[in-house]
Amino acid sequence: MSKGKLVVVGGDAAGMSAASKVRREQPDREIVVFERGNHTSYAACGMPYFIAGQVSDSDQLIARKPAVFREKQNIDVRTRHEVINIDVDSKKVEVRNIKEDSTFWESYDELLIATGASPIRPDFEGIDSDGIFGLSTLQTGIDVFKYIEKHSPKKAVIVGGGYIGIEMAEALLDLDMEVTLFDMAPQVMTTMDKDMADLIAEYMRESGVNLFLNEKLDSFEAKNGTVTSVLTDQREVEAELVILGMGVKPNAALTDGTPIETGVKGAIKVDKKLQTSVPGIWAAGDCAESYHLIKKEKTWIALGTVANKHGLVAGINLSGGDLEFPGVCGTAITKFKDLEISRTGLSEKELEESGIKYKTAMIESRTRSGYYPGSDKINVKLIAEENNGKILGGQIVGFAGSAKRIDTIVTAITAGMTAQNIVDLDLSYAPPFSPVWDPVQTAARRLV
């Protein structure tokens, strides 16, 4: 039972997952996708590794190309087409054909907005100089790669010590650049607590990153339109390349002047089925809200996993199914060189803000049995509700084999497990994989 023509705005993870799911369920339905860039279904998270030269060709980051969607799946994907207006009453979108610089109106019966997110680019003096890049679409990654190829910069400055910041620090160190990283916070990775983040900062400094915390960006100096240095409230640093890792914001401007409501951090408001406040109009991925399973409130999280799940759930509901997206725990994972980093749930910082009473264990253990070759350090922080021991959050920093252990904590949190429940878990043990008590359990034992 098709609900007529489906128009999808945005051809990356969420949009194309949804379109593909609808196509599988409804082989004859008309599906049109407008994508303002050149690419579809690409792995934005892979850009730092492409820039570092670990991935040889940007095409490898593309899961499926527009032509494949058109030919194999009969999905009418039109790249370089930007949707600039939605007329909710007449059920039409205004589309700009970027290549031909023309516009037209396209009708829809159902609409899915999957416009993603964009890097925050505050209005600092000189920020539009050449050599200063944010990372969002695959094209921005290609732009950075080409700029490095052409100009061989030796001195790089990264603004912001979040995921993008530390992944790009690794990438640019790999390219033999001198790397300076500023953050206005007193720590890197502000989604983690300072004690865990300090372990990361220490390793970054040991690895050669000039790391300056508690420093506010002031401006960029340029010569002939090209960046030459970065000024903070405390120093000036030469820069031939600047990466902005100052966070992202949802691309929700399309809803301005429409009855489609926005919510947390300006993301498009959706229910658990991913329908917006306007029936027949859906939103998914980085542009849309999610529900936080532990905070039990709306949240906004721009991550590839969430976008893929959103896309699948929206696709199921768009094709006559009935599925809710339960929500997220705030899980994230990354690495800096050999140091693996992950987190889920709430941090101590977030819990203090929320007023929930909690207890914390932070332990150091080993990734493998101490005597087994390659055994190395792992630090695990586990946070539980004070009165009932329910796990509220976890953070991991350690070497090979550390970070993916966060999935045990994610699963335990989602199931409402206590610290004692984690101690009781029949987790796997053999010397090449773990000490006899998995480090996650060693942390949990401190909480019972």
Next chain:
Amino acid sequence: MSKGKLVVVGGDAAGMSAASKVRREQPDREIVVFERGNHTSYAACGMPYFIAGQVSDSDQLIARKPAVFREKQNIDVRTRHEVINIDVDSKKVEVRNIKEDSTFWESYDELLIATGASPIRPDFEGIDSDGIFGLSTLQTGIDVFKYIEKHSPKKAVIVGGGYIGIEMAEALLDLDMEVTLFDMAPQVMTTMDKDMADLIAEYMRESGVNLFLNEKLDSFEAKNGTVTSVLTDQREVEAELVILGMGVKPNAALTDGTPIETGVKGAIKVDKKLQTSVPGIWAAGDCAESYHLIKKEKTWIALGTVANKHGLVAGINLSGGDLEFPGVCGTAITKFKDLEISRTGLSEKELEESGIKYKTAMIESRTRSGYYPGSDKINVKLIAEENNGKILGGQIVGFAGSAKRIDTIVTAITAGMTAQNIVDLDLSYAPPFSPVWDPVQTAARRLV
């Protein structure tokens, strides 16, 4: 509130975990441990890696030595003392001092039996020849190591394709031996289903193991008391070293002629607090029963993790606490060279026996994003109850980063999650760690 003198029989994982826990809770209580071997608290699971030379010194496998227990923890550990009788009525144990070849009776107020398990050594002709080894205590590992050092065997035969068998196959290949492995079953790793085990067998053959399945051991030939070849129902193979990996049995003979009951596979019957059928007598570790969380019946599993958990729970209960050991899922993990292997819950084979209707997904995915360096194959099998989708079991075979993913499945099973619950999990994703859908979720998606 001490319950008087505690006597512990057996000084490995379960016994010493319990004794240490009691000492922490009851600093003044009298604790005596009798251990028939020379060593305490050693990592039996590390023996194959010690034999292979990856662990330089057998002392590294010892977590804590008898003298340390005596001096730092005031636990009266007596090695080379074997308990040979229990008189339940007078609350005494008969102890043989092996070194002095004398016996004496020692009184107890509470008794913990933690006697472990021993390799099965069926009565085949020639099985007592020199050069034929089972692996159980640390001493047996040291014996194998010394035998190899002294005789430099070039041709090794392993009987049994379970955990010990495949770990020893890796170890002996590492030592440049020609390795032949027999199993009477049509597959290796009979705790897994044949389709998954076949992936392991294929890799073992590619790595140079002469693997013969469906072959029954017949006898051993020896010359001057030393093994020279192994005969099966189909062939004769030269052997200068033989490792028996034919399974283990609980060491429960001590309960013969006492009112202490035994149960599953002859293991000592215990309640969830690990007390035996005789009040005041407890049992923990490889000699004791466990409860199977999915089968919902008593089971017997001889593994280091379980022994450590048993020890902790027994220690808590022995020192006035009140804690139950909920049970096990049947989790196990190992590797053969670069191939990682893990399983939990019930296999298809076990489900067929139990009559529970189930559905299965078996997928091949990647350990990391396909484009990320080091991305490699991972196979995941997930089994769910047919009518409600509840996860019943999981099996994983794959390369670096594969096997520890079983912990997500363990946690999900323990929490009673369905396949859809796994699809919904906010598991961690970044290119160096996973495809955007974790392989466990890719398998779960096939079940919804």
